[in-house]
Amino acid sequence: MNLDLELRQSIQKAVSVLYNQAAEQLQLQPTNAEFEGSHTLVCFPLTRISKLKPEETGAAIGNYLVAHSGIIARFNVVKGFLNLVVSDKTWANVFAAIYANKSYGSLPATGKEIMVEYSSPNTNKPLHLGHLRNNFLGYSVAEMYKAIGYTVHKVQIINDRGIHICKSMAAWKLYGNGETPQSSGLKGDKLVGKYYVEFDKNFKTQVKELQENGVTEADAEKQAPIMKLAVDMLQKWEAKDAETVQLWKTMNGWVYNGFDVTYKRMGVDFEKLYYESDTYLLGKEEVLKGLEKGIFFKKDDGSVWVDLTGDGLDQKVLLRSDGTSVYMTQDIGTAILRFRDFPKIEGQIYTVGNEQEYHFKVLFLILGKLGYEWAKKCYHLSYGMVDLPTGKMKSREGTVVDADDLMQEMVDAARTQTQELGKIDEMSREEVDDLAEMIGLSALKFFLLKVDPKKRMMFDPNESIQLQGHTGPFIQYTHARIKAILRKASSMNIAADETALKNVTMLEPAEREVIFKINQYITKLQEAVREYSPAVIANYAYELAKEYNQFYQAVPIFNESDPVKLKFRIAFSEVTANTIQKAMALLGIRVPERM
Template sequence: MHFETLLAAHIQQALSSVFGIAAEKIALQTTKPEFEGSHTWVSFPFAKATGQSPEALGKAVGEYLVQHADFVANFNVVKGFLNISLRHEAWLQFFNTLQQMPDFGQAAPKQQKVMVEFSSPNTNKPLHLGHLRNNFLGDSLARILTANGYEVIRAQLVNDRGIHICKSMLAYQQAGQAETPENSQTKGDHLVAKYYVAFEKLYQSQIQALVAEGMPKEQAEKQAPAMQEARELLQKWENGDPETLALWRKMNGWVYAGFDKTYQNIGVRFDKVYYESETYLLGKSIVDEGLANGVFFKKPDGSVWIDLKAEKLDEKLLLRNDGTSVYITQDLGTADMRFQALSLDKCIYVVGNEQDYHFKVLFAILHKLGRTYGQNGLFHLSYGMVDLPSGRMKTREGTVVDADELLADMIDTARQRTDEKGVVNMEDFSQADREKLYHQIGLGAMKYYLLKVEPKKRMLFNPEESIDFQGDACPFVQYNYARTRAILRKAEDLGIKHQTTHTVGTLQPAELHLLHLFYDYPATVQQAADSLEPSLLVQYAYQLAKGYSQFFAECPIFKAETPELCAFRVALSAQAGELIRKSLGLLGIESPERM
């Protein structure tokens, strides 16, 4: 049942019959919480044509709706905004229909294929806090787009080659190559990172020594023995030296195993994994194409460039004078390969805002090359850095905010909060069930907190604030889901079958508010997909949990005045729980059955 369609048709009739105005499109929005009503029509665009003030026009249209639309109960006008209230019977009819729609909020297939590329780590260190925001954004977008009918491919491009991994390899060689994840009882990605940090410490000490001898710092950074050895190792890798390749494969294998454990712990998966070592040569044929078409040009030293000044960007290097490619060249080739091999309609890159310029250049080049997907098939979901209360993340110094450690801390905090505050009755929980619940609460709190801020904004992640059973935090939402499940278990024990086909009389405000929230779910999912904004689902989940909490406090369920009203409120509880579960699920968050 689409109330917007019905209301729009009646508003068009009102404008036509009362004022002789033909309105092709009528836009309706959800009424703001501080006003009475469920749907709002803005009269301003039609005031001049009708010769009415916005206030008078809103009043006239509202009166027409009450007289001619049998599902409209009343209205109010606030400064030209017509707020419309529907009859309770209409909402009950909607609710009856909703009970027969298990796929409520799932759009029909769109026959469009979308790739979401996210995570894309380097293989010299574990995932960190910034990667968590990236992964949670990418994973939730994939879920939201799937719910909107898209065929979604989750992809990551692993940066598995280059000087960074050679630094770890060199330090490992110099340490004797004796340590392994097994004999050190260390996750593989953490072990490789240990040697990356060791390299950096040695490298920085060498730079300081050279500078103390009078060498300029920039020259010292190039001449430091550690860096020269790392470059020699990179040259061996590029030349296919068997011993170097064997070490590279071994250490990268450790990192991949570590990454997989982290992904499993945070509930993230991928359909396609690309490795830069397999894609870095892609794009050179595109350089030849661009030169032939006059889109690119050569400088006297033989390097290849593109001039993007007309696009307010700049000149961009595409091929060095020694014939080696740069990152943008690889990205051009990778984009072509993906769209051709997978017949993509769109590719969304989830990458931090430090790469904003890079993606503007990438998309501009593909557009100038005449790629059809370069016009509107590419999108960079840019997001801001994440800070902790203790300060900004650091990398080379070994003080990076590690994803595994942060998750473990979140689970410990969840354990302490639930045990200390006694908000969860865990008397009949096995130890395994307890640990599962702590994980669900801790991980859910972290995902919710990182996703509730718009991606483009830099944010502060406060672990203490994120685990809150009372306010705008995931444990509060999860708790209200578990509360609905407890209601259903009790109803089953009492033999109460929830139903909605009977007449329950006048709805209480909290009941009506829940029905409004139920109705808003599909539009919220669609809006989140269209705007690539998972934060909209976070807001929805919180509002629904808050609405159910208010309903639970104000509307007795098992002590309702009649058995019919009891059954109806059980049905409301069931639907509230289902939509809390669905909305959290689109964020990649689990809903505990008991809390």
């Protein structure tokens, strides 16, 4: 039974009976805390049909609902707002239905499939704070789609080739002395990143020297020996020079080993990895086909372009005058390849920062022009940058917040706090480690996911992420608290049964609030998917935990003498814990049994 739907239908019926007309769109919203009731009908739009004042319209509908709907106990009208009080009996039924539904919280399989791309790093340096937002977002959106019945394919494209990795290779060759992750004890991605920094340092020195000898800056940047070596390596790589390819494979291998460790700790996964080294030549044929069909055009110098001025954009190059591909060309090819690999997917979601909005706008337009229907179902999940108090993260200024370091700091902070609170006296070493891991990552993930993805956000590394208040650990704590209650109930042999649930007639205000929240779960999930926003789920989970804590404080469960109420409260607590667990799982956050 869906309360909101039922209520809407009742109101529709009331309107059509009272005014002999169908109401188009009903505006139903949660009631403000200061008034009695849970659902509020905004009456202004209905005055056109009723030809009465908003207050009179509301009162008439309210009276009808009390008399005929069977779910409304009473109502009040304030200005043009009809505040409806759902009867406790109805709430109890709503809850009983949720309790009986073992698959509550996810929708049945639809047979639909979708692809989510996220992460997609370069292989020349370690993952940082920005990647964390990307990974957590992409993973979460994928989980949300699963929950509404999709089969989801998580992929990423690894930018494993190009000048950036050649820079690391060049610096390693010149200054590395054969250093490896094994010999240095450094994580592979960190080692390769170290040589990327090394490249930059030496490059700058060389450019400066050249400039002092009268070379212009632009020329100096081209003439710097280390840059020439990197460019040379890129050309050799493209020519499949054995030695260069070998070094490239070796260093990328180090990076992947490092990334694997990071991904594992983040708790993200991928079904298939695409590598730019395999895909960077794709797309050219598609562009040539498009050229034949007259979708694209060729300039005198032989370069191929698409004209998007009709769509309010510019002209965009797709093939250089020497016939080689650009980034856009490659993305066209990769998109098509993916739809061949996964023919059943209806679309792709690209989790990529908002600085590439223009790029994706163009990409989707081109795919549409090429005649691919699925282009309409491709979506750029664009998210804002994570700023530091000093502004943007800049690797050259050393202000980058490393993903591994940050996760470690969070876990350490969680462990310290757990110890201080004296909660781990009876836990084994392994349990403590696992708990610290859960709490630390929860704080981090929740922090990054609670903000609307579209918006840029602030992160202050000096002010460590909170573990109290509007945080992941707060929600985890609520879950652990409920689990303690359930353990106690179990030891007292108190088990909920459906007959007890149906016999509940009177509810505490806090209980109504929590049931209201639990009942919202699917709606919120759908909203989150529609908006591509895990933030909706994060804030929902917080509100649910908050409501439960109010109940917890107001109603001492085991003081209850009425067995029906006692059983109800146990079941009610259990469903709350399950809902919290499910919502958090959508965010990639685990919840502990005790903390």
